[in-house]
Amino acid sequence: MGLETKLFHRDTWAEVNLDHIHENISSMKTRLQTGVSLFAVVKANAYGHGDYEVAKTALEAGADFLSVAFMDEALALRKKGITAPILVLGISRPESAAIAAEQGISVTAFDDAWLDSAKAQLKPGQVLQVHIKVDSGMGRIGIRDKNKLMKVESSLEKEACFNFQGIFTHFATADELNTDFYEKQLAVFKGMLTALTSLPEFVHAANSAASLRFADPVWNAVRMGISMYGLSPSMEMKPIVPFPLQQAISLKTKLVAVKQLVKGESVSYGATYTAQGNEWIGTLPIGYADGWIRKLQGQEVLIDGMRVPIVGRICMDQCMIKLPRSFPVGTEVTLIGADGLETISIDEIAAKLETINYEVTCMIGARVPRVYIKDNQQKHIRNYILE
Numbered sequence: 108m109g110l111e112t113k114l115f116h117r118d119t120w121a122e123v124n125l126d127h128i129h130e131n132i133s134s135m136k137t138r139l140q141t142g143v144s145l146f147a148v149v150k151a152n153a154y155g156h157g158d159y160e161v162a163k164t165a166l167e168a169g170a171d172f173l174s175v176a177f178m179d180e181a182l183a184l185r186k187k188g189i190t191a192p193i194l195v196l197g198i199s200r201p202e203s204a205a206i207a208a209e210q211g212i213s214v215t216a217f218d219d220a221w222l223d224s225a226k227a228q229l230k231p232g233q234v235l236q237v238h239i240k241v242d243s244g245m246g247r248i249g250i251r252d253k254n255k256l257m258k259v260e261s262s263l264e265k266e267a268c269f270n271f272q273g274i275f276t277h278f279a280t281a282d283e284l285n286t287d288f289y290e291k292q293l294a295v296f297k298g299m300l301t302a303l304t305s306l307p308e309f310v311h312a313a314n315s316a317a318s319l320r321f322a323d324p325v326w327n328a329v330r331m332g333i334s335m336y337g338l339s340p341s342m343e344m345k346p347i348v349p350f351p352l353q354q355a356i357s358l359k360t361k362l363v364a365v366k367q368l369v370k371g372e373s374v375s376y377g378a379t380y381t382a383q384g385n386e387w388i389g390t391l392p393i394g395y396a397d398g399w400i401r402k403l404q405g406q407e408v409l410i411d412g413m414r415v416p417i418v419g420r421i422c423m424d425q426c427m428i429k430l431p432r433s434f435p436v437g438t439e440v441t442l443i444g445a446d447g448l449e450t451i452s453i454d455e456i457a458a459k460l461e462t463i464n465y466e467v468t469c470m471i472g473a474r475v476p477r478v479y480i481k482d483n484q485q486k487h488i489r490n491y492i493l494e
């Protein structure tokens with residue numbers, strides 16, 4: 108790909124394919140029953156993909172709402188020109204009520220005292236959009252008993268400064284094939300809803316896993332996160348995902364140095380890797396400060412369609428690979444993604460790190476520029492450190 112290299116000055120970048128994100132959302136929308144809204148979850152810089160670009164793509168693909176974890180993330184989207192409704196899923200300070208109302212940002216609440224404090228912050232005439240969070244078994248945030256729910260609902264209904272816009276819960280095990288706990292949570296949520304005098308506009312519970320597997324008449328909106336980025340919510344679920352998911356992000360770099368070591372010479376901190384004979388060693392300008400953490404020592408990368416290993420300890424900004432022969436400086440190397448017939452998936456990296464794919468995409472550091480592909484072409488580059 109002919110990169111517009113003037114916009115960043117180190118040859119390491121993440122490619123984000125917005126066409127794939129668009130396709131994943133369209134597939135989900137086709138699956139949803141008529142009248143079910145889609146909330147695109149773009150928290151954590153859209154799971155590392157870039158909040159603004161993903162939000163825009165999601166809205167173009169038909170998302171009705173955006174969701175983030177924190178107020179700052181919602182405000183960042185507003186600052187970048189996103190005018191669509193946004194829900195902050197996590198706890199916000201009551202002191203943020205006025206700015207949320209001013210910016211049309213919906214908040215999550217589950218406590219009467221919080222509503223009192225928020226009310227005190229609102230300016231005359233302001234209306235705060237509120238979604239009540241129910242803790243149906245996640246044990247994180249939310250209301251756990253009906254009496255408290257009734258009190259919160261009545262506070263919302265009696266105050267003109269609040270609009271009871273939604274109610275939601277979050278599943279802890281929807282990505283596990285055993286559905287016992289999922290069903291228990293769903294039953295708890297349904298039971299809680301019976302305590303309300305009326306249902307708000309949005310009732311939502313399903314994350315990607317639940318939306319991909321189940322449709323329940325209790326919800327009229329879903330919150331789509333990981334599957335929008337083309338990733339399965341769990342390895343267990345991979346064989347039963349009902350439509351093909353297109354992984355959106357790849358991670359690339361280029362050789363910046365190539366040298367031959369002779370037998371007995373070593374590589375990197377601790378001198379833990381020693382050449383067994385004459386060996387070609389390439390240096391890559393990516394390290395643990397970019398999210399390419401030390402535990403990835405030994406992980407393979409792709410060069411010229413071949414898998415080669417990372418040797419020696421990964422440094423903060425660089426790491427070394429063992430090459431089968433000399434390659435010119437500037438040769439492209441793929442850390443995540445496809446090269447020829449070979450592919451390194453995010454799931455492969457997650458397995459190596461004994462973690463989940465969510466963590467891998469979130470780990471790709473802000474120092475790594477994002478290169479956006481749209482309509483099959485490189486469209487736009489975001490370089491956070493030069494912004």
Ligand SMILES: Cc1ncc(COP(=O)(O)O)c(C=O)c1O
Binds near residue numbers: 148196277316
């Ligand atoms: C409250 C809430 N809703 C929805 C999501 C999206 O979940 P997923 O990425 O599994 O689709 C998350 C993700 O962590 C979440 O915390």
